[in-house]
Amino acid sequence: MDLTSKITRILRSLYKAYGRVPALKRSDPVDEIIRTVLSQNTSDKNSVPAFYALKRSFRSWERVLKADTGKIASVIKHAGLANIKAQRIKEVLAEIKRREGMISLARLEGMGLEESEGYLRSIKGIGPKTAACVLLFSFAKPVMPVDTHIFRVSKRLGLIDNDLTIEDAHKALTAMVPKGLIYRFHLGIIEHGRRTCKAARPSCEACVLYEMCGFKLKSFYRKNRRQ
Ligand code: SF4
Structure with missing residues (x-):
């Protein structure tokens, strides 16, 4: 699957899990x-x-x-x-x-x-x-702010390399995510990082992105689910 299709699938799954992201209300x-x-x-x-x-x-x-x-x-x-x-x-x-x-x-x-x-x-x-x-x-320009949730979840999903710095991640994700989807991606991935893909113990067993994720804890959870 190419990256654009993967991103589209991720956003569709996040929409089903968490609902529509609020419309952009431009701030000062x-x-x-x-x-x-x-x-x-x-x-x-x-x-x-x-x-x-x-x-x-x-x-x-x-x-x-x-x-x-x-x-x-x-x-x-x-x-x-x-x-x-x-x-x-x-x-x-x-x-x-x-x-x-x-x-x-x-x-x-x-x-x-x-x-x-x-x-x-x-x-x-x-x-x-x-x-x-x-x-x-504030200006609805297509740039991706990368916070700790976006940085972590994007790596786990294999969208960016593990050894990337946060500054490189900002450039890579800005270039990778289609312009019209940047705002939705930003809010959707933050929501996912807060609710499900938490830093210390991600809830992989309940994750809507499970099948698309290559994060290594996946096998740990899969093993545990069988028990
Ligand atoms: S499967 Fe686990 S590591 Fe991957 S996105 Fe979901 S919660 Fe995060």
Whole structure:
């Protein structure tokens, strides 16, 4: 089976298992950057409330930029590494303001994919995952953000090599997944990683992708099922 057919089959199976992924609702790109900074090294359960607390407390990114780093850190403390994240948020906002004259990335809408990715990656503190999240979720551009679930599940499914770095995985999956399916693949594989293909003990015995997966625990589970 070629890779495109395999990806199509994977997405069809995930749809049957978890239902339709929500339609893309484009987010503000600056919001998306701050949300991603807050999500580093923690779960959504901690980072999402921190993001809304930040929005509620300061009401605008201009105010966050002018605020004391310690005050920002205290508002986002539930996201962990609060001092480092507060500093990073201020630096990113300051750089956007320096380049654009205001805290807005609306100008990226008119840029090509490579140019907009290069622009974002040249801002200190914005790595490949953050840039890809902004491009996909704010501008609906065909780039694959690779988080820990996508990285793990894609390897187990044999879509990418085991020795690939996360940065290489981002490039490989962006090139491999048909453009119109990137958003669906991203959300579907994350859902699968959270619910079934967990890091420590994947539920292979209940997995809808079982027949397509070459992960070695498969034989372990198959043996156990026979017992
Ligand atoms: S069979 Fe197991 S390892 Fe493979 S995708 Fe399913 S849960 Fe993950």
